[in-house]
Amino acid sequence: MIHPFQLRMIQTELADVVGEAHVMSKEADRMVYGVDYMWLPRMWVDRGLIPPLPDMVVLPASAEELSRVLTIANTYHIPVTPWGGGSGSQGGAMPVYAGITIDLKRMNRIDEINHNSQTVTAQCGVNGYELESTLNREGYTLGHIPASLHSATLGGYMACRGSGVLSTKYGKIEDIVLACQVVLPNGDIIDTLPLPNHASGPGLHQLFVGAEGSFGIVSKATLRIEKIPQERRFQACLFPSLSNGLEAGRRIMLERLGISVIRLYDERETIKQVKRVLGISVEEGNYMVLGFEGRPDFLDIQEREAMAICEELGAQWLDPEAGWAWWNKRYNFYFPPHCLDLPWMFGTMDTLCTFEQMENLYWTKKRTLEEKYAKWDLEYIAHFSHWYPYGVMVYDRFIIQDPPADPEEALALHNEVWNVAVRTSIACGGVLNEHHGVGLKLARLVREQYGPAFQVLEGFKKATDPVNILNPGKMGFGPTL
Amino acid sequence: MLKTLQEYEHDLYGCRFCPMCKPSSEVANITQVESHTTRARAMMLWRYAAGVAELSRDEIELLYRSTLDSVSEAWCVNHYPVSGYIAAARRSIFSQGRAPEEVKGALEFYTSLKNKGDGDVLLLACEIAQTNEATMLDVALSILEKGGIRARALPLLDGSFAYSLGAEKEARERTSIVAEAIRESGAHTVYCDGPRTQWALTELALILGVELPKDIVIKPFAEVMLKVAQPAASAGKVFFHDCRSAMGLARTLPTDAAILPDCTGPEEVLGTGEVYELPRRVLDALGMERTFSVWNRAMAKSCGADDGLDLTYPELAMELARERIRKVRETGAQKLVTGSPLCAAHMRDALFEDKTYVAWLAELVYR
Incomplete structure (x- = not known):
């Protein structure tokens, strides 16, 4: 533990790098950095408690300033937690060992939009909405258009291997990133190779994408972009069963039709969310939205083939307006009062x-959770929103409407x-997680997931971080040495 | 009529962890500091309203280093009452005598302008009063004269910035002074020099329970501008900046289409109402083509001269002005025009060079 006097000395050193206005130690300024979008710190605040806070917050404006800040942290063995938009749901930005939270949003420049190669190069702190x-x-x-677009930063997208609503066509963020610049804990600023598809050794940039700031802090990245x-x-339909819907999605993907959106909701979520937010009255069935984008002649083929597959599996078509309603209101789900919120306990798994x-996974998980937590009336709802050439993800959630009031009991039940x-x-x-990341929430399960392969990450x-200053307590790693 | 902060507890509960209005955060988007976001303030105020924690001196300063953030209210698809709860929090703090010294200083602001002109019609020049720019009064009176109206200009400070700073009693007193001045004048028609004046006279007076003289007709000054506007000699692309106070007079707030990153209009998705349409008709009459930004109408970002910020934290208010001008330039506009004389004066002050980039709409009509 660092004595407050020494912290004050270090603060002087940091102010020398970024300017006094960009080093904050007042509790009023630090409080919000203890809460991202994970349920636990929110519950903690809701119960009148204070979550883990950094000792200070530092806002560098460039990779050079970031480098000097990390050098200082490394010298004094101070834990460092990177912060982008604070919209992560896994507690990845929680400063559980205090120290310095580095807020990267001053590094928000869009350096270049390259029209010849269709790429963009931008600093990691650029806000998703501003970039788009x-x-x-x-x-x-x-x-890459995630639900967190308005609050997340480019660095945050990359830190957690995020996914957007159009990932079925364009890929996840790790598919879109071409190269990145990273600041290592020892202050070195490194660049990965300028392009990802090479035979020049392993893909170095992919060691940093998804690492949640554990190996280095991404300062800048180059990504491919698409023409509008x-x-x-859009088309929207109802399937008589989830099985039929999943099979339709599978066949569409295996035909490599290249459509942009397949969103299939289980019956529970169809009735609960779709009706409530989109105002579409549905009493039974499994709602699916299909999205197509690109050249009209390509879309004709995609649409025809995809709809034929769906019809073979009993799809009942709804007005395409239903699909447009989802697209146009896709962010509305995340604003209060529609978003999941306290006092409920919930999580996206x-x-x-x-x-x-997938079908076995869905039903096993649903049955296991609903039976095991029947006394808590645990509800399980799901939709399938990101599809791959080989599989599909399930965006499943648990909801407990009446969790324990006692914060310790709530934390125990949650975990x-x-x-x-x-x-x-x-x-x-x-896998452990598909696009929200590991953070604090799942850190304890990383070693279990990887087994002996974890030693590679550990090595x-x-x-890169022998003193373990970067985001300690996350990704299965321990505290700062 | 004025709610306590506790009465907003349910709204604060919704806002306290929500990160969705980050793009609309005026101060946070300049400083990039998370504690300057709406979410941070909502979390802080929820803890206070719910009795979890008292507000520290630093937190009170955070509360005041901002406008009332009504732009976040406009942005939110469910229009949570952000400005309402910030105003309520300030009233609570002010009534306890805990408002920062800067607030107390702001309330001592006075205008050096004197009544001018003579006539049966009043020009209520509360915004101009805050600029202390006598030439603006002259411009306004000339336009009224061109429109066949003999008017007397009353440059009085209204209760709006006192209200915004949480000084409820002072706000009521100032509004009463304005009401009394109108009553004493015997005028039946009152033109308001800008949207804030109009809001203060129509909406704020009601909120504060101040009675206006019966049968007075309150009109926007832009109505007269429309009557006399002639096509300008050198028309060019302009950006029309809507004053934040105009949102209080809007007929509708932004639709949820406004938050989509590819929103390019139509403008009406950003809010509708005469307060927005009328000055635009004046620009049309002047033959000026307008550029578009999603940050306009009810979603206009503050120029800095809103909610008393220019009087409490003028450096911050100037930064907001510079940021606003910078964003307007990005639209390709050759000029920034506003229907608010206070916005125009403030933004001109923020420019180091080429102060002609910013104009009050009346100045274009006058030429």
Whole structure:
């Protein structure tokens, strides 16, 4: 533990790098950095408690300033937690060992939009909405449009291997990133190779994408961009069973039709969310939205073939307006009062597996959680929103409407549910998480997920961050030494 | 009529962890500091309203280093009452005598302008009063004269910035002074020099329970501008900046289409109402083509001269002005025009060079 006097000395050193206005130690300024979008710190505040807070917050404006800040932290063995938009749901930005929270939002420049190669280079702190709006004005889209667009930063997208609503067509963020600049804990600023598809050794940039700031802090990245589609279309339907819906999605993907959106809701979520938010009255069935975007002649083929597959499996078509309603109101789900919120306990337990395993995974997880937590009236709802050439992810959630009032009991129950959920996913062929990341919430399960392969991550961590200053307590790693 | 902060507890409960209005955060988007976001303030105020914690001196300063953040209210698809709860929090703090010294200083602001002109019609020049720019009064009176109206200008400070700073009693007193001045004048028609004046006279007076003289007709000054506007000699692309106070007079607030990153209009998705349409018709009459930004109408970002910020934290208010001008330039506009004389004066002050970039709409009509 660092004595407050020494902290004050270090604060002087940091102010020398970034300017006094960009080093904050007052509790009024630090409080919000203890709460991202994870349920636990929110519950903690709701119960009148104070979550883990950093000792100070520092806002560098460039990779050079970031480098000097990390050098100082490394010298004094101060834990460092990177912060982008604070919209992560896994507690990845919680400063559980105090120290310095580095707020990266001053590093928000869009350096270049390259029209010849259709790429964009931007600093990691650029806000998702600002980046997408800027690209739109130039006739492009990042193709990565997550629900957290308005609050997340580019660095945050990359830290957690995020996914957007159009990932089925354009890929997840790790598919879109071409190269990145990273600041290592020892202050070195490194660049990965300028392009990802090479035979020059392993893909170095992929060691940092998804590492949640554990190996280095991404300061800048180059990503591919897409032209704004000439046309966008939607269709919406109801399937008589989830099985039919999943099979329709599988066949569409295996035909490699290249459609942009497949969103399939289980019956519970169809009735609960779709009706409530979109105002579409549905009493039974499994709602699916299909999205197509690109050239009209390509869309004709995609639409025809995809709809034929769906019809073979008993799809009942709704007015395409239903699909447009989802698209146009896709962010509305995340504003109060529609978003899931306290006093309920809830979590999104997304995972991914192959097509052949998904139905079993879904029903096993649903049955396991609903039976085991029947006394808490645990509700399980799900939709399937990111599809891959080989499989599909399930965006499943648990909801407990009346969790324990006592914060310790609530924390214990929350963690227990997560243990069961994630272990069930893994046992059924899934992974720890599909696009929200590991953070604090799942850190204890990383070693279990990787088994002996974890030593590879551990070795890389020891090499890049021997003192373990970067985001300690996350990704299965321990505290700062 | 004025709610306590506790009465907003349910709204604060919804806002306290929600990160969705980050793009609309005026101060946070300049400083990039998380504690300056709506979410941070909502969390802080929820803890206070729910009795979890008292507000520290630093937190009170955070509360005041901002406008009332009504732009976040407009942005939110469910229009949570952000400005309402910030105003309520300030009233609570002010009534306890805990408002920062800067607030107390702001309330001592006075205008050096004197009544001018003579006539049966009043020009209520509360915004101009806050600028202390006598030439603006002259411009306004000339336009009224061109429109066949003999008017007397009353440059009085209204209760709006006192209200915004949480000084409820002072706000009521100032509004009463304005009401009394109108009554004493015997005028039946009152033109308001800008949207804030109009809001203060129509909406704020009601909120504060101040009775206006019966049968007075309150009109926007832009109505007269429309009557006399002639096509300008050198028309160019302009950006029309809507004053934040105009949102209080809007007929509808932004639709949820406004938050989509590819929103390019139509403008009406950003809010509708005469307060927005009328000055635009004046620009049309002047033959000026307008550029578009999603940050306009009810979603206009503050120029800095809103909610008393220019009087409490003028450096911050100037930064907001510079940021606003910078964003307007990005739209390709050759000029920034506003229907608010206070916005125009403030933003001109923020420019180091080429102060002609910013104009009050009346100045274009006058030329």
